[in-house]
Amino acid sequence: xxxxxxxxxxxxxLPPHTFILFGATGxxxxxxxxxxxxxxxxxxxxxxxxxxxxxxxxxYTADSFRQELRAAIxxxxxxxxxxxxxxxFAAHFSxxxxxxxxAEEFVKLxxxxxxxxxxxxxxxxxxxxxxxAPEFFGEVALHLYDSKxxxxxxxxxxxxxxxxxxxxxxAEVLNSQLREVFEEEEIYRIDHYLGKEMVQNxxxxxxxxxxxxxxxxxxxxxxxxxTSSETVGVEDRASYYDKAGALRDMxxxxxxxxxxxxxxxxxxxxxxxxxxxxKVKVLRSLRRFTSExxxxxxxxxxxxxxxxxxxxxxxGYRDEHGVDPASNxxxxxxxxxxxxxxxxxxxxxxxxxxxxxxxxxxxxxIQFKDMxxxxxxxxxxxxxxxxxxxxxxxxxISIQLNAKRPGTDGTVVPVxxxxxxxxxxxxxxxxxxxYDGIMGDSTFFTRWDEVSLAWKFVDPIANxxxxxxxxxxxxxxxxxxxxxxxxxxxxxxxxxxPVTGQTVTLAExxxxxxxxxxx
Ligand SMILES: NC(=O)C1=CN([C@@H]2O[C@H](COP(=O)(O)OP(=O)(O)OC[C@H]3O[C@@H](n4cnc5c(N)ncnc54)[C@H](OP(=O)(O)O)[C@@H]3O)[C@@H](O)[C@H]2O)C=CC1
Ligand SMILES: O=C1O[C@H](COP(=O)(O)O)[C@@H](O)[C@H](O)[C@H]1O
Numbered sequence: 378x379x380x381x382x383x384x385x386x387x388x389x390x391l392p393p394h395t396f397i398l399f400g401a402t403g404x405x406x407x408x409x410x411x412x413x414x415x416x417x418x419x420x421x422x423x424x425x426x427x428x429x430x431x432x433x434x435x436x437y438t439a440d441s442f443r444q445e446l447r448a449a450i451x452x453x454x455x456x457x458x459x460x461x462x463x464x465x466f467a468a469h470f471s472x473x474x475x476x477x478x479x480a481e482e483f484v485k486l487x488x489x490x491x492x493x494x495x496x497x498x499x500x501x502x503x504x505x506x507x508x509x510a511p512e513f514f515g516e517v518a519l520h521l522y523d524s525k526x527x528x529x530x531x532x533x534x535x536x537x538x539x540x541x542x543x544x545x546x547x548a549e550v551l552n553s554q555l556r557e558v559f560e561e562e563e564i565y566r567i568d569h570y571l572g573k574e575m576v577q578n579x580x581x582x583x584x585x586x587x588x589x590x591x592x593x594x595x596x597x598x599x600x601x602x603x604t605s606s607e608t609v610g611v612e613d614r615a616s617y618y619d620k621a622g623a624l625r626d627m628x629x630x631x632x633x634x635x636x637x638x639x640x641x642x643x644x645x646x647x648x649x650x651x652x653x654x655x656k657v658k659v660l661r662s663l664r665r666f667t668s669e670x671x672x673x674x675x676x677x678x679x680x681x682x683x684x685x686x687x688x689x690x691x692x693g694y695r696d697e698h699g700v701d702p703a704s705n706x707x708x709x710x711x712x713x714x715x716x717x718x719x720x721x722x723x724x725x726x727x728x729x730x731x732x733x734x735x736x737x738x739x740x741x742x743i744q745f746k747d748m749x750x751x752x753x754x755x756x757x758x759x760x761x762x763x764x765x766x767x768x769x770x771x772x773x774i775s776i777q778l779n780a781k782r783p784g785t786d787g788t789v790v791p792v793x794x795x796x797x798x799x800x801x802x803x804x805x806x807x808x809x810x811x812y813d814g815i816m817g818d819s820t821f822f823t824r825w826d827e828v829s830l831a832w833k834f835v836d837p838i839a840n841x842x843x844x845x846x847x848x849x850x851x852x853x854x855x856x857x858x859x860x861x862x863x864x865x866x867x868x869x870x871x872x873x874x875p876v877t878g879q880t881v882t883l884a885e886x887x888x889x890x891x892x893x894x895x896x
Pocket of ligand 2: 607627
């Protein structure tokens, strides 16, 4: 399924297994996991022998659980329900009501799983997926051990959702709880950005094309910009988000993962650990901020009232349901990162992410250095070459070049070469990650040293935020963050390149939009 197909044997049917889904009545299961399992089934990647056991407190029967399953798939799956195979698919699903805080209920779950394994003739190959609040992870692992559910004659894997702790100390505690029961190789920490088509494609782009490697360094690249902008606000997640903020919710994981994918060295082999080793080296080289220099490199913002994408009035963050009216939680963050190694010394990596912004987009822009001030660029009039990796909503790459406008006196204009694919045709991130996780390929999961180094980078910033540094700036809903974020880039002589869907103002000439130039 991923580009390691050759190496890992991926692309094959998954091995027989029992998928024990904790949090089976929750939002993630309904919106992402059930649809992903269904797509894998329709793609004939699920083996004939598999079973899914839903676990949560609600009192479903197998039948009512299957009705919920169908409703979720009808609402969220990219495939429509196929009447001829539905019963076959649904027959693999059962439900066991369990309150995970009650150790004794795991005895019942153990019996249920053993019965299901007998019914389907399954070897003891178990995937435990924790789609529930992280505060339960340690306890669940312990009860899995005590109830002997985790003791198997075959293999076992633990797939866990983010967030992995809220700082280094809590992540270490959580990790040691998990490690009492599972080996590091058995733990699959999900970062769903690593399941996105174009995030996985970064490595292919870089290491399968000889034109990029010679210029992928500080001799040719002026800066890198990584944007993940969202149009939604906090929605109904205030109880989590108001304590997390954009720094923990997006930067500690997704944004740093994208930085690693762009900046890593070529791995010695296309093997999971070799790749993860190179990613970790990027985090080791990432310059940590001191309390003195955070204000210089980090901007934080919070959305004020404005408009949503439909043009309806939208409340400010502090007026959202469940948010502390005096909250200083950041809903936007921009930062200038420095990677202190030979390849990247002197190249700023700008990142920005936020809620209730003017477009939903994830893009990585590699801006190349300007041409010398001669010939066509005497007054610096040429636009720089840009390589844009479109992660969302488009999936593809575009390269901005300068060329002569056909049939003119030699006017030079920016033109774009684009490769894009229909996002609807590519598997969802969760489909890839479920496949890889069940297959036992952890390449696109987060290793513990990545998590811990990411927290080491983030913790000083979180501490500064707590102390009121830098001051939080307000931005109107529907815009691209506070003006301080623009200054961060402009003071280095650059500008943020608009992302797909960003309203281009007169000040931002349309032809300057990467990937969408007007000839
Ligand atoms: N939703 C999303 O899009 C995303 C979610 N995540 C992460 O996934 C995880 C789950 O999120 P989400 O699905 O949104 O959360 P929900 O609150 O929607 O679901 C939580 C689930 O946990 C179950 N649960 C709660 N308490 C217990 C208990 N004591 N014993 C047994 N089951 C319990 C609930 O079922 P019941 O009440 O029936 O017991 C429910 O099935 C979180 O870690 C979240 O951060 C990550 C990325 C995206
Ligand atoms: O993990 C998270 O990601 C989503 C954004 O994911 P995307 O795939 O839609 O870009 C974000 O909304 C959420 O707050 C965060 O927890």
